[in-house]
Amino acid sequence: MNIREVAKKARVSTATVSRTINEPEKVNPRTAERVRKVIEQLNFYPNTHARTLVSGRSRILGLIISDITNPFFPELVKSFEDQAVTHGREIIIGNTDYDPKRMAGCIRRMVERKVDGVAIMTSETDPQLLAELARRSIPTVLLDTAPAGPRSLTLSIDYAQGIHEAVDHLLALNHRRIAFIAGPLHLQSARARQSAFISRLQSRGITVEEDLMQTGDHRIEGGTLAMENLLKLKQRPSAVIASNDLTAIGALGVIFEAGLRVPDDISLVGFDDISFARLTQPPLTTVRVSRSDLAVTAFTALEKLVKNDADIGDETNRSELIATHLVERRSTRAI
Amino acid sequence: MNIREVAKKARVSTATVSRTINEPEKVNPRTAERVRKVIEQLNFYPNTHARTLVSGRSRILGLIISDITNPFFPELVKSFEDQAVTHGREIIIGNTDYDPKRMAGCIRRMVERKVDGVAIMTSETDPQLLAELARRSIPTVLLDTAPAGPRSLTLSIDYAQGIHEAVDHLLALNHRRIAFIAGPLHLQSARARQSAFISRLQSRGITVEEDLMQTGDHRIEGGTLAMENLLKLKQRPSAVIASNDLTAIGALGVIFEAGLRVPDDISLVGFDDISFARLTQPPLTTVRVSRSDLAVTAFTALEKLVKNDADIGDETNRSELIATHLVERRSTRAI
DNA sequence: CTGTTAGCGCTTTCAT
DNA sequence: ATGAAAGCGCTAACAG
Numbered sequence: 001m002n003i004r005e006v007a008k009k010a011r012v013s014t015a016t017v018s019r020t021i022n023e024p025e026k027v028n029p030r031t032a033e034r035v036r037k038v039i040e041q042l043n044f045y046p047n048t049h050a051r052t053l054v055s056g057r058s059r060i061l062g063l064i065i066s067d068i069t070n071p072f073f074p075e076l077v078k079s080f081e082d083q084a085v086t087h088g089r090e091i092i093i094g095n096t097d098y099d100p101k102r103m104a105g106c107i108r109r110m111v112e113r114k115v116d117g118v119a120i121m122t123s124e125t126d127p128q129l130l131a132e133l134a135r136r137s138i139p140t141v142l143l144d145t146a147p148a149g150p151r152s153l154t155l156s157i158d159y160a161q162g163i164h165e166a167v168d169h170l171l172a173l174n175h176r177r178i179a180f181i182a183g184p185l186h187l188q189s190a191r192a193r194q195s196a197f198i199s200r201l202q203s204r205g206i207t208v209e210e211d212l213m214q215t216g217d218h219r220i221e222g223g224t225l226a227m228e229n230l231l232k233l234k235q236r237p238s239a240v241i242a243s244n245d246l247t248a249i250g251a252l253g254v255i256f257e258a259g260l261r262v263p264d265d266i267s268l269v270g271f272d273d274i275s276f277a278r279l280t281q282p283p284l285t286t287v288r289v290s291r292s293d294l295a296v297t298a299f300t301a302l303e304k305l306v307k308n309d310a311d312i313g314d315e316t317n318r319s320e321l322i323a324t325h326l327v328e329r330r331s332t333r334a335i
Numbered sequence: 336m337n338i339r340e341v342a343k344k345a346r347v348s349t350a351t352v353s354r355t356i357n358e359p360e361k362v363n364p365r366t367a368e369r370v371r372k373v374i375e376q377l378n379f380y381p382n383t384h385a386r387t388l389v390s391g392r393s394r395i396l397g398l399i400i401s402d403i404t405n406p407f408f409p410e411l412v413k414s415f416e417d418q419a420v421t422h423g424r425e426i427i428i429g430n431t432d433y434d435p436k437r438m439a440g441c442i443r444r445m446v447e448r449k450v451d452g453v454a455i456m457t458s459e460t461d462p463q464l465l466a467e468l469a470r471r472s473i474p475t476v477l478l479d480t481a482p483a484g485p486r487s488l489t490l491s492i493d494y495a496q497g498i499h500e501a502v503d504h505l506l507a508l509n510h511r512r513i514a515f516i517a518g519p520l521h522l523q524s525a526r527a528r529q530s531a532f533i534s535r536l537q538s539r540g541i542t543v544e545e546d547l548m549q550t551g552d553h554r555i556e557g558g559t560l561a562m563e564n565l566l567k568l569k570q571r572p573s574a575v576i577a578s579n580d581l582t583a584i585g586a587l588g589v590i591f592e593a594g595l596r597v598p599d600d601i602s603l604v605g606f607d608d609i610s611f612a613r614l615t616q617p618p619l620t621t622v623r624v625s626r627s628d629l630a631v632t633a634f635t636a637l638e639k640l641v642k643n644d645a646d647i648g649d650e651t652n653r654s655e656l657i658a659t660h661l662v663e664r665r666s667t668r669a670i
Numbered sequence: 671c672t673g674t675t676a677g678c679g680c681t682t683t684c685a686t
Numbered sequence: 687a688t689g690a691a692a693g694c695g696c697t698a699a700c701a702g
Contacts, residue, residue, distance in 0.1 A: 002695055013673045018697060028671055045447045049384040049393070050695035053678045058384070068413050069610065074404045081403075081430055085440065090427060090448060095416055105420065112380045113425060220614070249614055256616055275404065279555070279584055281591055281616045337679055348689045353681055363687055385679035389694045 001042060010038040021046060048090075052114060061302060062110035062118035064094040064103070071246070071274035072291070076121060079295030087303065089116075096122055104129055111136060117302045120145075121294070123189045139305035141298045144189050147318050151308075153301050154319045155294065159189065162287030162324030163196035163241070166269045169285075169326055170239045171204060173334040175267060179212040179237035181226040181247050190218065193243050193271065212237055216247045223250025231258055238266065238335055245270035245277045245286055252280060252331075263333035273327055282330035289324050297322060336377060345373040356381060387449060396637060397445035397453035399429040399438070406581070406609035407626070411456060414630030422638065424451075431457055439464055446471060452637045455480070456629070458524045474640035476633045479524050482653050486643075488636050489654045490629065494524065497622030497659030498531035498576070501604045504620075504661055505574045506539060508669040510602060514547040514572035516561040516582050525553065528578050528606065547572055551582045558585025566593055573601065573670055580605035580612045580621055587615060587666075598668035608662055617665035624659050632657060 007014045012031060019027045020035040027035075038044075052058040063080055065073045077093065084091045092113055094106030103122070107129050110118050117139035120130075125145050133140050134149030147154045170178050180197045183190030194213075201208050211233055216222025223242060227250065230237060242248035248270035255262055262268050262282060270277055270286035277284040297320060342349045347370060354362045355370040362370075373379075387393040398415055400408045412428065419426045427448055429441030438457070442464050445453050452474035455465075460480050468475050469484030482489045505513050515532045518525030529548075536543050546568055551557025558577060562585065565572060577583035583605035590601055597603050597617060605612055605621035612619040632655060 003697095004695080014696075015674080015698080016672060019672085022697080026671075031671080045443070047388070047449065047695050048447050049387040049449060050678085051697075052384040053382070053388055053680085053695080054697045056678080068403070068416075069409045074409055078403050078430060081428070085437075090444060092425060093416070093428060095413060102420075108380070109425060112383050114382065114384060253614070253616070276611050276614070279588070279611070280614075281588070338681095339679080349680075350682080350690080351688060354688085357681080361687075366687080382679050385694090386681075387694090388679080388696085389681045391694080 006038050006044050010035045058114045060090045060115045062092050062115040064106050064120045066122045075291035076295050079292040083299040117306045119298045123187050141302045151305050157322045158324050159192040160196040164200045165326035166241050167200040175239040177237045179230050179240045181214045181216045181242045183218040183243035218244050219246050220250040223247035224254050227251035227254040241269045245272045245274045262331050267332040285329045285332040287324050288327045341373050341379050345370045393449045395425045395450045397427050397450040399441050399455045401433050401457045410626035411630050414627040418634040452641045454633045458522050476637045486640050492657045493659050494527040495531040499535045500661035501576050502535040510574040512572045514565050514575045516549045516551045516577045518553040518578035553579050554581050555585040558582035559589050562586035562589040576604045580607045580609045597666050602667040620664045620667040622659050623662045629657050
């Protein structure tokens with residue numbers, strides 16, 4: 001069943017059926033109504049592939065993430081998908097698994113399926129691959145990565161803002177020995193959090209002890225190891241800020257098993273506000289990075305990029321900042 | 336850039352290029368080699384939409400789930416996607432949000448995009464919508480739902496097995512007052528767990544007290560409420576089995592806030608083994624439903640269904656059972 | 671406002 | 687083993 005059958009049954013040409021579907025305002029209301037009836041009656045769905053083939057637009061958007069089982073991403077994916085459904089678009093999701101080879105595969109799939117645009121929400125991206133997209137002039141929205149050529153835009157998470165709030169919060173609670181468990185430092189996003197921590201403390205006149213600076217991997221295990229180191233210190237910290245919630249959860253386990261209590265013995269702050277952060281015991285004070293903000297901003301920007309055939313040029317900002325804020329729960333307390 | 340350019344540059348017809356890509360064995364090795372060189376050199380990707388249009392096969396599979404932010408699903412999606420990538424397929428994901436209207440939308444999208452098959456991994460499905468798929472003879476794999484017509488197959492999670500193991504485990508630990516917090520009872524999958532609990536206890540000669548049977552909603556909140564009821568009882572249970580992990584986590588919070596301890600005062604067992612289950616304090620004893628098993632089984636079955644144009648007939652089972660097993664962690668203890 | 675018609679890029683007979 | 691050509695279902699010029 002196809003557009004010709006509909007046309008025949010409605011006694012119009014296929015062009016009129018096509019117009020009724022795509023540009024109803026250009027069709028006589030009565031004709032349109034008749035066509036619509038037939039479409040309904042025949043339960044006709046236009047073939048998107050034929051449509052894409054001739055028009056060059058697929059109404060598909062690509063969404064590339066690191067790993068859907070990383071709790072940072074499901075909410076992002078969901079909000080992005082909600083936007084897509086609302087705007088009559090399909091999305092194709094690619095998991096890179098933090099592997100550049102898989103990332104290349106993802107991009108290839110996106111190109112093959114002729115996506116109208118791609119949102120790359122992973123924290124590191126090979127500029128070569130971005131060049132590939134730019135060469136085909138596929139609109140791209142990036143996260144924490146320099147935009148690659150025209151029709152490309154970057155979203156930056158305001159890590160500093162959140163870390164500053166976290167530091168100030170602990171300072172206000174009279175903490176002075178504050179440790180930091182960083183993420184993997186090859187990531188720009190991890191370094192941004194670490195340096196925000198250091199600079200804020202210094203600007204408040206506190207020198208950061210080397211021992212109090214640990215490095216994790218943004219996973220539970222890294223938090224576990226780092227916290228073990230911290231507890232071995234002669235003078236342990238009274239508070240710890242972790243570069244993300246998973247790290248904080250790892251730290252929490254260690255503290256608990258050492259017979260210490262949060263927040264009574266040690267205050268703990270996370271980062272991201274994944275959904276489990278409010279379910280830990282005690283609920284975790286953390287910096288929220290709104291995944292729905294991120295998704296909506298990314299989608300909206302991408303949609304705008306897709307609509308403009310030309311470069312976005314100077315008229316638009318090439319970068320947008322995503323706010324972050326401290327959410328106080330029960331893992332921090334005054335000393 | 337298209338297949339004609341490749342053909343011209345390799346001095347062959349477009350048919351030969353097409354064959355080189357799809358049926359290399361039918362092409363002279365030397366010709367094929369020449370064509371392949373040109374393809375590489377031009378960095379040519381075949382247009383999947385043109386391909387689908389003419390062949391009728393899209394190499395896309397649909398995956399419908401309830402809600403990607405429900406921790407049951409990310410691992411399922413990931414494994415399913417892994418399979419798809421391995422087999423050179425694309426997947427389109429649909430979130431129903433537990434809403435029949437959205438489910439209808441998902442199915443419509445799948446049909447529009449001409450998926451080769453659909454895996455519907457939600458727990459409840461409108462038979463009418465399944466009929467729509469059957470009518471278009473789209474292969475379908477269902478979860479805990481009766482198969483709908485030909486080219487359709489059902490996967491059943493062996494809830495009883497897991498619940499039986501959980502009950503036996505608690506019985507072996509000398510628990511006799513065991514409570515059960517059920518899921519929403521309009522779901523067949525929730526009822527299956529509840530009745531497995533009751534029947535196992537009865538077959539062990541223990542009558543189930545009405546008071547000990549609570550109903551939740553498979554979310555945190557339901558677990559919270561149900562556990563509050565349980566703690567109000569004159570004689571509270573020594574152990575609780577929850578219909579899923581989210582429910583158990585809700586219960587855990589309440590127990591903790593009541594000043595009681597798990598497992599010292601109350602043993603607690605969950606169901607699903609979501610990734611957070613091993614991160615609770617204490618780590619949760621729970622019944623594992625392997626999402627990767629589920630995904631791989633679903634994918635494999637779907638692939639088989641897609642390859643057979645005809646009905647699967649009697650040769651194949653119309654239903655497969657997914658095993659479940661107790662994972663003992665530290666939320667249960669002998670009394 | 672509506673119809674005619676030429677492709678979009680590919681696969682697939684049917685010849686050779 | 688290869689090529690010529692038809693056509694998948696649709697959109698978009700163009701003509702009327």
